[in-house]
Amino acid sequence: MTAGRSKTGRSLLLLLPLLLFLVGFFVWPLFSMMSQSISDTAVLRLLPRSTEVLAGWDRQSPPTPEMQAALMEDLKAVDDDQALGDMVRRLNSARSGFRTLMSKTTAALADPASPPVDLVSVDKRWEKPEFWIAIADALSPLTDRNLLAAVDLGRNADGHIEQLPPDQSVNRVILVRTFWISALVTFACMCIGYPYAIIAASLTGWKRDLMLAAVLLPLWTSLLVRTAAWFILLQEQGLINDLLQWLRITSAPLPLIFNRTGVIIAMTHVLLPFMVLPIYSVLITIPKNLMPAAASLGAPPLRAFLRVLLPLSLRGVASGGLLVFISAIGYYITPALIGGPGDQMISSIIAFYATGSANWGMAGALGVVLLVATLALYSVYARLSADEPGRR
Amino acid sequence: MPTRITRFAFATLAILFLVAPLVAILPLAFTSSVILTYPVPAWSMRWFIELFTADAWKRAIVNSLIVGTGTTLLATTLGTAASLGLRNRGLLLRGAFRTLFLLPMVVPAVVLGVGMQVLLARFGLTNSYAGVIIAHTVVAVPFVVVSVTGALAGIDERVELAAQSLGASPATVFRRVTLPLAMPGVLSGAVLAFATSLDEVVLTLFVAGPNQRTLARQMFSSIRENISPAIAAAAFLFIAATLLIGLAVVLSRSMLARRR
Numbered sequence: 001m002t003a004g005r006s007k008t009g010r011s012l013l014l015l016l017p018l019l020l021f022l023v024g025f026f027v028w029p030l031f032s033m034m035s036q037s038i039s040d041t042a043v044l045r046l047l048p049r050s051t052e053v054l055a056g057w058d059r060q061s062p063p064t065p066e067m068q069a070a071l072m073e074d075l076k077a078v079d080d081d082q083a084l085g086d087m088v089r090r091l092n093s094a095r096s097g098f099r100t101l102m103s104k105t106t107a108a109l110a111d112p113a114s115p116p117v118d119l120v121s122v123d124k125r126w127e128k129p130e131f132w133i134a135i136a137d138a139l140s141p142l143t144d145r146n147l148l149a150a151v152d153l154g155r156n157a158d159g160h161i162e163q164l165p166p167d168q169s170v171n172r173v174i175l176v177r178t179f180w181i182s183a184l185v186t187f188a189c190m191c192i193g194y195p196y197a198i199i200a201a202s203l204t205g206w207k208r209d210l211m212l213a214a215v216l217l218p219l220w221t222s223l224l225v226r227t228a229a230w231f232i233l234l235q236e237q238g239l240i241n242d243l244l245q246w247l248r249i250t251s252a253p254l255p256l257i258f259n260r261t262g263v264i265i266a267m268t269h270v271l272l273p274f275m276v277l278p279i280y281s282v283l284i285t286i287p288k289n290l291m292p293a294a295a296s297l298g299a300p301p302l303r304a305f306l307r308v309l310l311p312l313s314l315r316g317v318a319s320g321g322l323l324v325f326i327s328a329i330g331y332y333i334t335p336a337l338i339g340g341p342g343d344q345m346i347s348s349i350i351a352f353y354a355t356g357s358a359n360w361g362m363a364g365a366l367g368v369v370l371l372v373a374t375l376a377l378y379s380v381y382a383r384l385s386a387d388e389p390g391r392r
Numbered sequence: 393m394p395t396r397i398t399r400f401a402f403a404t405l406a407i408l409f410l411v412a413p414l415v416a417i418l419p420l421a422f423t424s425s426v427i428l429t430y431p432v433p434a435w436s437m438r439w440f441i442e443l444f445t446a447d448a449w450k451r452a453i454v455n456s457l458i459v460g461t462g463t464t465l466l467a468t469t470l471g472t473a474a475s476l477g478l479r480n481r482g483l484l485l486r487g488a489f490r491t492l493f494l495l496p497m498v499v500p501a502v503v504l505g506v507g508m509q510v511l512l513a514r515f516g517l518t519n520s521y522a523g524v525i526i527a528h529t530v531v532a533v534p535f536v537v538v539s540v541t542g543a544l545a546g547i548d549e550r551v552e553l554a555a556q557s558l559g560a561s562p563a564t565v566f567r568r569v570t571l572p573l574a575m576p577g578v579l580s581g582a583v584l585a586f587a588t589s590l591d592e593v594v595l596t597l598f599v600a601g602p603n604q605r606t607l608a609r610q611m612f613s614s615i616r617e618n619i620s621p622a623i624a625a626a627a628f629l630f631i632a633a634t635l636l637i638g639l640a641v642v643l644s645r646s647m648l649a650r651r652r
Contacts, residue, residue, distance in 0.1 A: 007480060014477030015489060018470040018533065026496055026530050029507030036510060196406050199399055214407040220634050221414055222591040224608050225627040228615055229413040232420065232624065237429040239416055269413065301395075330500025332594050337615050347502040347594075354506045354598070367503040378498045382491075 030371065037150075037364030040143035042086040043135065047074040054136045063132050068119040071135075076109055095134040101125050146365035151175070171349070171366065178345040181263065181335075182328035186275075188268040189324045193275030194317060198309070200276070201283035212280075219273040227334050230266040231257065234338065258340040266338045271327055275320040278385070282316030315384060322381040326374055346370050414631060421628035423621050439625035449622060452610035456590055459606055462525035463532050463589035468582045470529070471536025472574075478537075479544055490537075497534040504530070505598035512599055519601025527595040532588040536581035543577020544570075576644065583637055590630075 044051060049070040057067060078084050084106070091098040101123055108122045109115070119126040148154055148161060152169040156162050163169070200211040218226060233239050234256040241253040256262050286309070294304035332347035346366060353363035420428055424436035443449045471493075477483070478490060496504070508527050509518065517523035547570065555565045571578075596609045605613075611626055 008483060011477040011480035011483050014473045015483075016477075018474035018493060018537075019489065021470055022492060022496070022530065022533070025508070025511070025526050026499075026504070027492075029504060029511040030499070031507075032510045032514075033503065033507035036506075192406055192409070195402055199403050211403060211407065214410045217634075217638075218410050218414060220587070220638060222587075222608065222627075222630045222634070224591060224593060224611050225417075225630045226413065228611065228623050228627050229417045231615055231619070232417050232428050233413055235429075237427075239430060242430060269409065272410065326498065330502065332500075332502050333612065337612070347500060350502045350506060351594075351597070354509065360506075360510065363506050367506050370500055371503050374498060374500055374503075 033364045033367050035364075036360045037146045037362075037368050038142050038144065040090070040138070040145065040361070041141055042083070042090045043138040044141055046078050046083055046087050047071065047135070047139065049074050050135065051139050054132070054139065057132070057136065059133055059136065060129060062127055062129065063119075065118060067132065068126065072109060072116075072119060075106060078106075090138055091134055094138055095131060097125065098131070098134070101131065143361075146361040147368065149362065150365040150369050174344070174346055174349050175369070177343075178329055181260070181267070181343070181345060182325050184264055185267045185271060185328045186321050186325045188264060189272050189275040190317065190321060192268070193272055193320065194279055194313075197276050197279035197283055197316075198313075201280055201286075202288075215273045215276045218269065219277075223270060223333060226270055227266060227337050230262070230269065230334075231337055234262045234265070257338060258343075260339070260343050263335050263339040263343045266334050267328060267331060270334060271324045274323045274327060278320040278323060279313060279316040282313050286312050319381055319384045322377055322384065326377045326381065329377075330370060330374060417624050417627055418631065420621055420624040423624070426620060428619060428621050428624060439621045442620075442622050443625050443629075446622075448605070448610060449607075449626075452605050452607045455604055456607040458521060459524050459528060459604070460586045460589040462521065463528040464582050464586045466525060466529045467532040467536050467585040468578065471533045471581060471585075472540050472578050475537050475540035475544055476570075478541055490541075493537045494534045496530050501531070501592075501594035505595050508595060509598040518599060519603065521604055524596060524600045524604050524606070527599045528589040528592050529585075531592060531595065532585035535584035535588060536578075539581035539584060540574060540577045543574045547573045579644070580641060583641070587634075587637070 050067065053064075053067050053070040057064070084102075088099055088102045091102070105119065105122050105126075116122045125131055145154070149164070149168075150171055152164050152172040153161050154164045154168075196211070196215075200208055203211065235241075236253045236255075236257070238256070240256060241250075244250045244254065245252075256265075290308050290312075291304055294308045295301070299307065329345070330347055331345060332351060335343050335345050336348055336351075347370070350363050350366045350370065353359045353366065419432060420430075421439060422435045422437065423432045424434040424438060425432065443453070474489075474493060478486060478493075480486070483489075505527075508530075512518045512523045512526075517526070551573070552565050552569050555569045556562075560568065590606075591608055592606070593608045593612045596604070596606055597612070600606070600609065607626060611623055614620065614623060
């Protein structure tokens with residue numbers, strides 16, 4: 001079968017460039033993000049000698065002179081202030097008091113006039129095993145700290161997983177908010193999109209074309225343009241407030257922007273096409289005589305809808321809803337521009353950790369949470385739409 | 393019949409909701425005022441002039457064209473080749489390849505952005521056109537794959553077999569039969585790739601330096617920092633381009649349909 005083999009070979013050869021490209025610039029970035037979230041080399045990198053010596057320590061007895069000497073050597077060798085800062089921050093988060101202890105110690109080590117004999121002579125705290133345990137624990141190159149912190153969990157001194165104190169528990173609030181906003185947007189899209197698709201599918205000719213064009217035009221228009229349009233419309237002197245006051249519905253401008261209302265309105269507008277199109281594509285496959293048949297058998301319109309149209313179109317509604325929800329949980333631009341500080345979703349927090357505070361570990365960990373949620377929902381969506389007959 | 397009136401009212405309101413925001417900002421592109429509100433005091437072209445003369449905007453437009461062209465070429469080449477490869481039904485793991493090729497559409501842009509920044513920094517590609525083009529190509533390529541595989545699925549394989557039986561070499565069959573038949577799909581894939589690149593903000597935020605600010609990135613930061621009617625002018629250009637491209641696609645489709 002040389003012909004068959006050469007055909008397979010040719011197909012693979014054609015696939016290969018894109019495959020390599022995506023493995024290099026899509027799969028690999030995602031993996032390096034994941035590895036950022038579990039890698040923890042801030043301490044290990046700076047303390048190579050201590051790592052060797054601490055490996056033989058029993059974690060109970062007082063620190064030996066060798067351990068102190070090794071740590072002193074390591075600290076003297078550090079010439080990168082930023083790396084030192086990272087290490088101190090990491091150690092201080094494991095055991096408070098490290099910040100003052102380290103600055104005192106490095107200052108003493110840097111004093112050329114009277115170099116300290118050992119660390120205990122610099123500060124009595126170096127006698128306590130707790131501080132050495134913190135260092136020993138921080139030497140592992142892998143950590144689950146960021147992943148746990150992404151869902152507001154942490155390890156206590158004994159290594160058991162527990163809730164972080166409320167003042168550090170912000171991520172769960174943001175996760176819940178992300179899912180809540182997405183659910184509201186999905187619901188709003190369903191309320192508008194489902195009847196819209198039913199009406200469009202029941203029409204013919206130019207009326208149907210008009211309704212479809214009204215969905216496709218925003219879909220093809222730049223997301224940024226649509227967000228900018230809502231920004232302009234929703235502002236205090238924007239068209240919507242002008243209109244409401246002109247109609248005497250309100251006397252003062254309503255706050256529509258930089259709050260939840262604005263985010264929901266704008267995101268519903270942006271995502272509505274993703275709801276309408278899957279439902280529409282299912283509806284047009286349903287024979288048109290089913291509803292009249294139900295009516296002729298005596299079913300009132302509501303009952304006919306509940307017993308005939310709804311069950312038949314449910315798959316379209318489910319895949320449209322999933323598509324909107326999946327897109328909504330990853331949204332960044334619209335909440336960033338239309339929302340206030342209380343409407344920022346998980347993507348904004350990831351962007352903040354990554355670009356604002358350069359905390360790649362936390363950005364990666366929250367990214368993993370968002371990625372897992374998205375892929376899990378997408379696999380459900382893919383299964384739903386896999387055997388869809390009228391799929392585009 | 394009241395239901396008919398409610399249906400009509402609902403459809404009208406929904407169409408208004410979908411289209412009105414896009415229409416409402418168009419006149420603001422021609423305002424003479426420095427603020428983005430109605431009523432427009434007088435009409436002027438000052439914001440279009442600003443768009444094409446102010447350094448930041450001019451540069452952003454040029455950058456968008458550079459990045460968009462690069463992305464379109466790269467994504468169309470890679471995506472078309474891969475779609476041709478995917479045609480082979482006997483291929484092992486065909487479904488897995490297809491899923492991988494479409495996955496960049498699903499993964500949230502911020503997640504990809506974080507990973508991309510870490511990776512490109514390792515290669516020293518941050519703050520370079522190559523980095524931005526690579527990032528945009530990753531998210532643009534699924535559109536090419538969807539569009540070209542769709543076009544290829546519509547080709548009657550007997551036509552190719554007929555050409556082959558008449559003595560055409562595989563290369564000739566591809567050049568004279570397959571490619572011309574798939575061309576509408578390739579072209580619409582290319583248009584979609586360009587449009588994706590033009591609209592991409594999030595990856596650009598992570599990957600691009602100040603010298604690669606694209607038009608979308610510039611719009612994003614000016615909405616955030618100092619909103620001016622230049623935004624409306626840029627939006628006007630976007631919407632006009634969308635309508636023109638849409639019109640071109642519709643016209644080319646109907647022309648192709650007539651040719652058949």
